Amino acid sequence: xxxxxxxxxxxxxxxxxxxxxxxxxxxxxxxxxxxxxxxxxxxxxxxxxxxxxxxxxxxxxxxxxxxxxxxxxxxxxxxxxxxxxxxxxxxxxxxxxxxxxxxxxxxxxxxxxxxxxxxxxxxxxxxxxxxxxxxxxxxxxxxxxxxxxxxxxxxxxxxxxxxxxxxxxxxxxxxxxxxxxxxxxxxxxxxxxxxxxxxxxxxxxx
Numbered sequence: 001x002x003x004x005x006x007x008x009x010x011x012x013x014x015x016x017x018x019x020x021x022x023x024x025x026x027x028x029x030x031x032x033x034x035x036x037x038x039x040x041x042x043x044x045x046x047x048x049x050x051x052x053x054x055x056x057x058x059x060x061x062x063x064x065x066x067x068x069x070x071x072x073x074x075x076x077x078x079x080x081x082x083x084x085x086x087x088x089x090x091x092x093x094x095x096x097x098x099x100x101x102x103x104x105x106x107x108x109x110x111x112x113x114x115x116x117x118x119x120x121x122x123x124x125x126x127x128x129x130x131x132x133x134x135x136x137x138x139x140x141x142x143x144x145x146x147x148x149x150x151x152x153x154x155x156x157x158x159x160x161x162x163x164x165x166x167x168x169x170x171x172x173x174x175x176x177x178x179x180x181x182x183x184x185x186x187x188x189x190x191x192x193x194x195x196x197x198x199x200x201x202x203x204x205x206x
Contacts, residue, residue, distance in 0.1 A: 003188060004141070006187075007052070008155050009150075010155055010181065010203060011058075020097055021094055023093070024087060034066070034180065051074075052146060054077050054141075054146055055074075055077070055146075056084065056149070059081075062151075066181070083137065084134055086150070087121070091118060091121075092120075110170050112125050131161050132161045134148075135158050135162060156176050162195050179202050182203025184201075186198065
């Protein structure tokens with residue numbers, strides 16, 4: 001059985017970054033900077049002669065806009081998949097950093113089963129379980145090369161799933177430093193059940 005190649009890429013700079021508000025499920029669009037980042041990454045992929053069979057994207061517009069650039073620029077079909085949406089941050093979505101801290105002060109400790117932000121958000125275990133289903137969906141497609149465009153939180157969860165690392169508690173443990181248009185390239189060999197991380201590019205600086 002042939003390998004399955006997966007590239008997990010984060011979206012570019014969004015309006016929420018400029019507004020300095022909590023994003024999560026706040027559906028902010030890409031900025032002009034974010035769009036330029038996407039086009040620069042597309043040019044890099046073309047130079048490297050990278051080929052994908054499909055682009056799979058979170059439906060949130062900051063990811064979808066990047067995915068559309070990639071899909072059109074590489075001549076690859078685009079598919080939206082809600083499992084790749086960012087972690088649900090409930091009542092925190094769209095709040096300024098100051099207002100968020102006032103309304104939902106960071107607890108001394110929060111275990112990974114506990115829903116944050118007054119119980120309105122998605123727990124780390126809920127996110128991890130959703131990311132596992134998203135990874136399962138990719139593997140179930142069989143041999144091929146797939147580009148996923150999503151968000152830092154869910155991409156971190158997906159990489160933890162792949163590496164067999166449980167959800168982080170209270171922001172502890174390993175984190176993958178996804179900046180704008182950062183990506184991880186992986187290879188899965190189904191007959192051996194082995195994952196190989198071939199490349200990790202952190203992305204464009206803020």
